[in-house]
Amino acid sequence: MALSGRLEELNLLEILQIVAFAKKTGTxxxxxxxxxxxxxxxxxxxxxxxxxxxxxxLRPMAGRTLDESRVLLLEDEVRIALRELxxxxxxxxxxxxxxxxxxxxxxxxxxKFLRADGFDxxxxxxxxxxxxxxxxxxxxxxxxxxxxxAPLMPLEEEVSTESPTLESSGVTVVLADDExxxxxxxxxxxxxxxxxxxxxxxxxxxxxxxxxxxxxxxPMILVTDVAMPxxxxxxxxxxxxxxEHLNELNHQIxxxxxxxxxxxxxxxxxxxLGVCKVAFKPAFTKLDADEYTTDLRSLANVVxxxxxxxxxxxxxxxxxxxxxxxxxxxxxNFLKTMTEQVTCPTNGIARMILRVGSKYxxxxxxxxxxxxxxxxxxAIHLGRPTKxxxxxxxxxxxxxxxxxxxxxxxxxxxxLAQSHDTNPLPVLDAGNASEYxxxxxxxxxxxxxxxxCDNPDSGxxxxxxxxxxxxxxxxxxxxxxxxxHRTLRSFETQFxxxxxxxxxxxxxxxxxxxxxxxxxxxx
Amino acid sequence: MTDKRIQPRFxxxxxxxxxKIDGVxxxxxxxxxxxxxxxxxxxxxxxxxxxxxxxxxxxxKLGELRVxxxxxxxxxxxxxxxxxxxxxxAGLAFTELDxxxxxxxxxxxxxxxxxxxxxxxxxxTHDGH
Numbered sequence: 001m002a003l004s005g006r007l008e009e010l011n012l013l014e015i016l017q018i019v020a021f022a023k024k025t026g027t028x029x030x031x032x033x034x035x036x037x038x039x040x041x042x043x044x045x046x047x048x049x050x051x052x053x054x055x056x057x058l059r060p061m062a063g064r065t066l067d068e069s070r071v072l073l074l075e076d077e078v079r080i081a082l083r084e085l086x087x088x089x090x091x092x093x094x095x096x097x098x099x100x101x102x103x104x105x106x107x108x109x110x111x112k113f114l115r116a117d118g119f120d121x122x123x124x125x126x127x128x129x130x131x132x133x134x135x136x137x138x139x140x141x142x143x144x145x146x147x148x149x150a151p152l153m154p155l156e157e158e159v160s161t162e163s164p165t166l167e168s169s170g171v172t173v174v175l176a177d178d179e180x181x182x183x184x185x186x187x188x189x190x191x192x193x194x195x196x197x198x199x200x201x202x203x204x205x206x207x208x209x210x211x212x213x214x215x216x217x218x219p220m221i222l223v224t225d226v227a228m229p230x231x232x233x234x235x236x237x238x239x240x241x242x243x244e245h246l247n248e249l250n251h252q253i254x255x256x257x258x259x260x261x262x263x264x265x266x267x268x269x270x271x272x273l274g275v276c277k278v279a280f281k282p283a284f285t286k287l288d289a290d291e292y293t294t295d296l297r298s299l300a301n302v303v304x305x306x307x308x309x310x311x312x313x314x315x316x317x318x319x320x321x322x323x324x325x326x327x328x329x330x331x332x333n334f335l336k337t338m339t340e341q342v343t344c345p346t347n348g349i350a351r352m353i354l355r356v357g358s359k360y361x362x363x364x365x366x367x368x369x370x371x372x373x374x375x376x377x378x379a380i381h382l383g384r385p386t387k388x389x390x391x392x393x394x395x396x397x398x399x400x401x402x403x404x405x406x407x408x409x410x411x412x413x414x415x416l417a418q419s420h421d422t423n424p425l426p427v428l429d430a431g432n433a434s435e436y437x438x439x440x441x442x443x444x445x446x447x448x449x450x451x452x453c454d455n456p457d458s459g460x461x462x463x464x465x466x467x468x469x470x471x472x473x474x475x476x477x478x479x480x481x482x483x484x485h486r487t488l489r490s491f492e493t494q495f496x497x498x499x500x501x502x503x504x505x506x507x508x509x510x511x512x513x514x515x516x517x518x519x520x521x522x523x
Numbered sequence: 524m525t526d527k528r529i530q531p532r533f534x535x536x537x538x539x540x541x542x543k544i545d546g547v548x549x550x551x552x553x554x555x556x557x558x559x560x561x562x563x564x565x566x567x568x569x570x571x572x573x574x575x576x577x578x579x580x581x582x583x584k585l586g587e588l589r590v591x592x593x594x595x596x597x598x599x600x601x602x603x604x605x606x607x608x609x610x611x612x613a614g615l616a617f618t619e620l621d622x623x624x625x626x627x628x629x630x631x632x633x634x635x636x637x638x639x640x641x642x643x644x645x646x647x648t649h650d651g652h
Contacts, residue, residue: 003641010638013537014582020535022639044535095642121535122554123610126564129537129552371541371550372578372587400580401587411584 004094007032011445012086012093013128019095020044020121026098032091035084040101040110045118047101048074048110051081055106063109074113079127086128087135087444087480132444135483139443140368142479143350143377172213173307175199176206176224176242177258181296182281186223186258189300190307203231203238207245214249222246223279223303226259226266237266243273248385256306258299277306334359335467339474349475353441354380356471357451361437361462365393365428365452369410372400374450383457396427409438410447415469417462420454428452432459439465441472443479533557533635538588540579544569551612553579558628560592560616568597568613575615583634586627591619 003018007030015028016039023044030037037051050058054077061070103111173195177183183199190197198213200206206224213220228238235241239257246253256277257270270278279302282295338356350366357364358380365379376393380386400407405424409416416438420430430436433454441449451472453462538553542563555562569575571594579588592615600611620628 003638017533017535017537018635018638019642021533021635022642024642097642120609125535125537126552126554126610129539133539133550133552371539372580373541410580 004092007088007091007093010093012088013125013132015093015095016046016082016086016121016128017125020046020125024095024097025101026096027102028093028095030085030088030091030093032088034088034091036091037081037085038105039082039085040105040114042101042114042118044121046078046082046121046124047114047118049078049081049085050105050110050113051084053084054078054081055108058113059108061112064112066112075115078115078119082124082128083131083484086132087484089442089445132446135444135480136446136448138483138486139448139479140370142482143366143368143449171196172218172220173197174206174209174213174220174222174224176202176209176222176228176239178202178225178228178238181292182225182258182299185293185296186300186303189297189304193304195304195307203228203241206238206242207231210242210246210253220253221307222253222255223307224255224257226257226262226270237269240266240269240273243275247273248387249383256303258303279303279306335471338471349479350378353449353451353472353475354378357453357468358382360465360468361453362455362457363389363428363433363453365389365396367393367396367406367450367452369400369406369447369449374398374400374403374406377449381456392427396425398425405438406450409440409450413440413442413445413447415439415465425452429456430454431456434459435462437462437465439469439472442476444483448476448479533632536635538579538581540577540588543576544573553577554610556628556632558617558625558632560595560614562610562612563592563594563615564610564612566600566611568599568611569594571595571597571613574618575613577615581627581631583631585630585634586623588628588631589621589624590617590628592617 003015012030019026019028019041021044025042026040028039028041030039035052037049037054039049040047058074058077061074066074101114103109173190175183175187175190175197176199177186178201180201183201187197187199198209200209206222210220210222222242224239224242226239227236229236230238230241239259243255243257246255254276255274256279257275258279258281259266260281262270262278262280279299281299335356338352353366354364357366362383363379363381366377367374368377374397376396378386379389379393381389398406400410403424405416405418417435418424418438419435420433423430424436433456436452436454439451439453440447441451443449451468453465453468455462534555536554536556538556538561540551540553540563542549542551542565549565551563551565553561554564563575563577573594575592575594577588577590577592581588594613595616597613598609598611
């Protein structure tokens with residue numbers, strides 16, 4: 001029986017350790033979708049490593065004597081190849097013993113690539129393990145950073161594109177402005193168009209009004225002036241405060257803001273708060289009464305027109321905070337968009353995970369796994385302010401040994417569904433939940449994070465979470481890729497410093513008078 | 524220097540570990556692990572004679588290793604070529620290893636021996652062709 005099998009069973013770092021421990025000579029070949037390559041050993045020492053991405057770089061140097069810069073390049077490429085291979089999640093491997101390492105690989109003469117004394121296996125394994133740990137720390141930092149928890153824009157895919165009918169929508173428009181004339185003009189325009197309007201003169205009134213409508217389960221749209229004193233009079237962006245209040249309560253109410261101008265900072269804030277529309281106010285002048293009236297009508301007209309596209313959406317927003325029942329197409333598009341967004345993991349990755357999770361269940365809590373311990377990182381519990389749920393989550397730390405279901409997920413790398421008969425974390429009140437699910441987020445083949453999911457309010461059974469599990473896989477891979485890119489950049493920087501020139505610069509000419517050995521295919 | 528260790532050591536084996544030294548929790552790597560001791564790779568190794576508590580999760584669902592050890596030698600940064608290891612760190616002799624951890628560690632090392640033995644079996648297969 002040869003030492004061959006699948007990387008899912010035995011990872012490359014373990015295989016390298018086994019070959020090095022057994023002091024064997026031969027070739028370890030790895031074939032995976034993401035990458036393939038080989039590691040060549042003599043008496044347990046690594047002589048060379050090649051991957052599908054490094055082979056094209058090394059091929060022009062094949063069979064030729066290497067000058068100092070090429071030796072450095074080769075050593076870097078060996079490390080890069082090992083780094084690429086060691087993180088592979090799935091694929092096949094086979095170690096083939098030989099008396100001497102092969103001289104050719106994929107038609108390339110690799111004799112000059114074999115380091116005579118080999119890389120010290122203990123130091124090399126340690127270097128790889130440290131690389132992986134550093135990558136893990138990078139990704140942990142991404143999850144923990146404020147950016148990782150940044151709020152997100154609502155997605156186009158969550159918004160219906162049906163033609164709106166403002167009059168028949170049954171949606172209440174909450175209109176907020178601290179200027180009575182503006183309030184009156186827009187209100188009249190909207191009511192004339194058949195809208196049900198509730199007006200609020202200023203931030204405080206608006207917050208009270210939306211709270212009241214939420215409690216009564218009234219579908220609504222918020223149209224608010226931006227430049228109003230906040231409830232504490234600390235800022236002059238009271239409009240944003242109202243939207244933040246709604247977001248904190250996890251109510252995705254369609255929102256339009258009215259403003260005379262929008263600075264880049266305000267624009268960014270509006271974007272992150274999920275503002276759907278902006279209606280620009282004309283530069284009002286009260287010196288000319290007719291002009292003022294015309295300007296007010298003009299604004300009211302713009303608001304009515306823009307509002308039409310938001311109305312139908314509001315009908316679909318359930319004001320009571322329960323998990324939305326999204327149809328298959330909407331869910332597919334949502335996941336697709338989120339998966340595209342997660343390829344840039346610096347952009348609110350923890351929030352993205354929680355947000356996707358909240359489409360599947362009422363409460364999701366993200367835990368960070370660090371060695372033998374777990375720590376709560378953030379949470380969304382529909383109907384509760386995210387800040388409060390997150391602060392509660394952050395109080396939770398525990399030893400994996402004492403919470404077996406979590407330890408089981410760390411060991412098995414697999415989803416775990418359990419009944420709530422034995423609550424794994426009494427600090428998280430199970431409420432009406434009859435079951436919970438723990439989903440692992442894998443990073444370089446280790447569990448970096450666990451997502452806890454349950455329905456403590458409705459007590460409903462959890463549905464199929466395969467879409468969520470898939471998203472977590474994508475999130476892990478995105479963080480791995482980001483980390484790998486950083487590593488490759490550091491290799492490139494180091495190589496540039498060693499050679500006082502960029503890696504992309506053309507290499508110095510081949511050593512003169514050195515006969516070029518023809519490439520010979522291996523038999 | 525003559526190596527007086529009786530138990531075999533597993534040189535290239537690497538285990539990530541959480542350490543407690545003088546009440547301070549740190550992270551490091553164990554290499555050259557044997558059933559009686561290990562090398563602790565750490566940038567600022569503890570002094571000879573110090574006690575170190577270690578926790579490491581073993582792969583293949585083998586459980587957790589909890590062990591205490593004493594520093595019996597150390598390799599400082601910039602140590603000369605005669606150093607026992609080119610890696611900065613400290614040699615530990617295990618002083619406390621509960622039965623569960625001992626079993627987990629033995630199973631872990633045994634698994635490596637078995638997998639290494641498969642390489643020789645592959646030699647037979649390879650030679651046979």
